[in-house]
Amino acid sequence: MPDLILFNGQISTQDPALPQATALAIQHNRIWAVGTDADILALARPHTQTIRLNGRRVLPGLTDAHFHFYDWAMLRQQVILTETTSLAKVQQKVEQAVAEAKPGQWILGQGWNQDRWAVPQLPNRSNLDTVAPDNPVLLYRTDLHLVWANSKALELAGITAATPDPEMGIIERDEQGHPTGILRELAINLARQAVPEPTPVDIDQAVTEAIAAAHQLGLTGIHDMRIMGGEDGLPAFTVWQRLRAANRLKLRMWMMLPGEKLDEILALGLRTGLGDEYLRIGGIKLFADGALGPRTAWMLEPFADAGTGLPLMPMGRIADIVTRAHQGGLSAVIHAIGDRAIRELLDVFAEMLPQQTGSPPLAPHRIEHVQHSHPDDLKRLGDLGLAASVQPIHATDDMAVIDRVCGERGQWAYAFRDVLNAGAPLALGSDCPVASPNPFWGIHAAVTRQRPDGTPAGGWHPAQRLSVAEAVWGYTVGAAQASGQTASQGSLTPGKLADVIVLDRDIFAIPAADIRDTRVQLTIFDGEIVYRTTGL
Numbered sequence: 068m069p070d071l072i073l074f075n076g077q078i079s080t081q082d083p084a085l086p087q088a089t090a091l092a093i094q095h096n097r098i099w100a101v102g103t104d105a106d107i108l109a110l111a112r113p114h115t116q117t118i119r120l121n122g123r124r125v126l127p128g129l130t131d132a133h134f135h136f137y138d139w140a141m142l143r144q145q146v147i148l149t150e151t152t153s154l155a156k157v158q159q160k161v162e163q164a165v166a167e168a169k170p171g172q173w174i175l176g177q178g179w180n181q182d183r184w185a186v187p188q189l190p191n192r193s194n195l196d197t198v199a200p201d202n203p204v205l206l207y208r209t210d211l212h213l214v215w216a217n218s219k220a221l222e223l224a225g226i227t228a229a230t231p232d233p234e235m236g237i238i239e240r241d242e243q244g245h246p247t248g249i250l251r252e253l254a255i256n257l258a259r260q261a262v263p264e265p266t267p268v269d270i271d272q273a274v275t276e277a278i279a280a281a282h283q284l285g286l287t288g289i290h291d292m293r294i295m296g297g298e299d300g301l302p303a304f305t306v307w308q309r310l311r312a313a314n315r316l317k318l319r320m321w322m323m324l325p326g327e328k329l330d331e332i333l334a335l336g337l338r339t340g341l342g343d344e345y346l347r348i349g350g351i352k353l354f355a356d357g358a359l360g361p362r363t364a365w366m367l368e369p370f371a372d373a374g375t376g377l378p379l380m381p382m383g384r385i386a387d388i389v390t391r392a393h394q395g396g397l398s399a400v401i402h403a404i405g406d407r408a409i410r411e412l413l414d415v416f417a418e419m420l421p422q423q424t425g426s427p428p429l430a431p432h433r434i435e436h437v438q439h440s441h442p443d444d445l446k447r448l449g450d451l452g453l454a455a456s457v458q459p460i461h462a463t464d465d466m467a468v469i470d471r472v473c474g475e476r477g478q479w480a481y482a483f484r485d486v487l488n489a490g491a492p493l494a495l496g497s498d499c500p501v502a503s504p505n506p507f508w509g510i511h512a513a514v515t516r517q518r519p520d521g522t523p524a525g526g527w528h529p530a531q532r533l534s535v536a537e538a539v540w541g542y543t544v545g546a547a548q549a550s551g552q553t554a555s556q557g558s559l560t561p562g563k564l565a566d567v568i569v570l571d572r573d574i575f576a577i578p579a580a581d582i583r584d585t586r587v588q589l590t591i592f593d594g595e596i597v598y599r600t601t602g603l
């Protein structure tokens with residue numbers, strides 16, 4: 068018997084067997100039935116809750132296939148100063164944070180840039196002392212190479228006139244030799260060391276708040292790329308397990324494990340898919356090359372202003388890891404940006420896969436970013452059964468640089484249309500916090516290949532644009548394919564998990580420029596309403 072019925076909507080089920088419907092019924096945490104208002108409302112029983120959607124557009128809950136959730140959750144706790152245009156605005160934000168903080172709690176912030184202020188002058192500690200006399204404050208400049216501290220932070224860090232500059236760092240000082248509050252490069256660590264590590268309680272709180280923020284954006288699933296072998300790996304994985312045990316994990320998490328720990332992972336017998344409908348081990352994450360910004364992407368031909376980049380790991384080593392992962396039931400999830408890296412990786416799979424006889428991992432191997440691919444190579448992606456995980460919003464962030472350093476070859480960057488035509492499962496994501504987690508910004512970027520201001524007119528290499536339907540597919544079915552979970556996720560099909568969102572506008576019908584402003588009005592996760600606006 069259904070617990071909840073949504074009716075009078077426009078439901079895009081993403082299920083080819085019944086693509087459109089007006090009503091759906093949910094029982095416990097599963098889709099129970101999908102169909103017409105008359106058919107579905109006839110299923111209602113006295114205890115059934117019904118919600119009239121007034122013609123609103125309904126989609127499956129969206130999954131972001133490349134996300135660094137722990138980083139984002141912790142970053143959200145900081146004071147974000149990227150939009151501040153004056154010293155006074157920064158002071159206002161800090162004052163507000165102090166009002167919400169516990170006595171003596173550290174206030175961390177980032178994103179300020181005095182060059183964007185009316186008076187472009189480096190600030191000092193007394194500018195912060197006036198609004199934060201008792202709480203230590205540490206504010207990273209936008210480039211992260213400089214911090215601005217108040218007197219309390221300097222005091223707790225033990226930075227005084229007598230403290231010498233550390234190697235490769237500068238403590239800025241006034242005429243009397245007293246620290247001004249500006250710390251450059253490795254002097255930042257002197258202050259940073261004084262900031263207490265977050266406790267499990269802090270982390271649970273931060274992640275729970277971030278989950279709620281994800282629901283507001285229509286996200287019900289995450290493929291989490293965090294869990295590098297570094298010091299964040301442990302807290303980033305244990306928080307999910309704590310929240311799951313407490314029944315507070317209200318996202319479907321597909322966790323990557325660090326590739327450099329493959330020996331340990333294999334020795335323990337951990338395999339792709341271990342877990343439950345809330346938290347599962349995804350694959351092992353590896354890096355084939357670097358990135359476009361530092362010109363470390365491994366390219367077939369040099370950048371206009373640099374060389375051809377480089378592999379981060381010898382391909383022979385990657386071949387060994389990928390083979391052992393495959394045989395151990397682990398999906399290999401490999402970062403590859405440059406066309407040389409992508410080609411070499413495809414060579415590895417082309418050689419390895421035909422030799423394997425045992426059952427493959429439960430999810431496909433996948434390439435993360437697939438950013439700059441040579442047209443000769445993409446067809447092999449589909450032929451080899453690899454999934455492509457791409458981030459449309461990076462395209463609009465990077466297009467100017469690509470035009471400059473790749474010239475004509477820039478047309479092969481972010482070639483989403485070609486990737487889709489190659490027949491590879493295409494999963495979309497954001498790489499948050501590198502970019503905004505808002506999936507509607509991602510859909511907008513994939514569909515228009517334009518910046519938010521509408522430039523360039525007609526879109527950047529518009530032949531590579533996706534339709535709205537294809538972009539939505541990438542955030543739903545594509546993500547489910549890339550994680551081998553199409554039996555339970557990706558579409559609104561009876562028997563699948565009840566993750567559903569309702570939008571304030573019909574993204575299939577409105578001008579593409581307006582998709583970016585889409586708001587979610589209702590988010591259902593696991594059959595439970597986890598976000599609802601007053602408009603619905």
Ligand SMILES: [Zn+2]
Nearest residue numbers: 133135292498
């Ligand atoms: Zn990433």
